[in-house]
Amino acid sequence: MQRTLYLFASGRLKRKDNTICMESEEGTRYFPVASIRDIIVFGEVDLNKKLLEFMQEQEIILHFFGHYGNYVGSFYPREHYNSGYVILRQAEHYLDPGRRLHLAQKFVEGALANIIQILRYYQNRGKDLASYGESIGRLAEKVPACGNVEELMAIEGNARACYYESFNTILEGSPFMINGRSKRPPADPLNALISFGNSLIYIKVLTEIYKTHLDPRIGYLHATNFRRFTLNLDVAEIFKPILADRVLFTLVGKKMVGPGDFERHGAAVLLKESGRRLYVKELEEKLQTTFYHRRLKRNVSYQTLLRMELYKLEKHLIGEQPYEPFVSRW
Missing domain, CATH: 3.100.10.20 (CRISPR-associated endonuclease Cas1, N-terminal domain)
Incomplete structure (x- = not known):
């Protein structure tokens, strides 16, 4: 393996x-x-x-x-699997505003559905999260009516801001609090964990894209430009809640990481190597965890699931099967 x-x-x-x-x-x-x-x-x-x-x-x-x-x-080594046919289909879906918006909506639908599942999981374990789930649910209902990607990203941003507020309730009793999302630089330990985890999910998806016919430079929710890969950012939106955030909740909730695993550099709070080692160990264990896949009727790992999501997207682009994002059921 x-x-x-x-x-x-x-x-x-x-x-x-x-x-x-x-x-x-x-x-x-x-x-x-x-x-x-x-x-x-x-x-x-x-x-x-x-x-x-x-x-x-x-x-x-x-x-x-x-x-x-x-x-x-x-x-990123020279591509071995790139298909001119698939790349042309990717470009066509990006250049057509309607088809681009449809895929962008699917990524946001998947992301918000998985966020709501996370909130339900912890609500069922005694956390008072109903108001957060209701607020994000109302935002999710607006996704199909969005007229452009900018409007869609605004809804997703508002939903994530609400979601990050819920971290203080989920992690009540821990030594950490979050006061809004801060990225460059992260202003507190929870933001440092979020940023580090998100970066790992982005590159995990990027590695899997390399093994497919897809081109990582053509995304739909995140604008394609001259500077960066974007398709991995799109697909990662679906998996950040169920991979990165669940790892964060485990590490903090079980007191596997503490204040000693962080250091301050000016305005930035960053993970020390000890914290990074703990995070990647927990993430790899999560990725190798298997679950019963209802459609396939067999057990698959989260690592395999990342590749499967890309195959689903590829089938959509070439007209074989409409794309539906993975949504956790537990």
């Missing part, structure tokens, strides 16, 4: 025969290339062109985070 390789130590990353070799103060470690899905680098790592050529041959993406846990960028 392939896995994500997380590198926290600083050192030198290189190819050694058919393995990835990491030399650091912790020693020299070898990783069989066949077992690696992608590599996420947190430490200060030196590498060379020979390694990048090897990564390209093996179809492995490298994602880089800065010293303070902020996403920097990715080495």
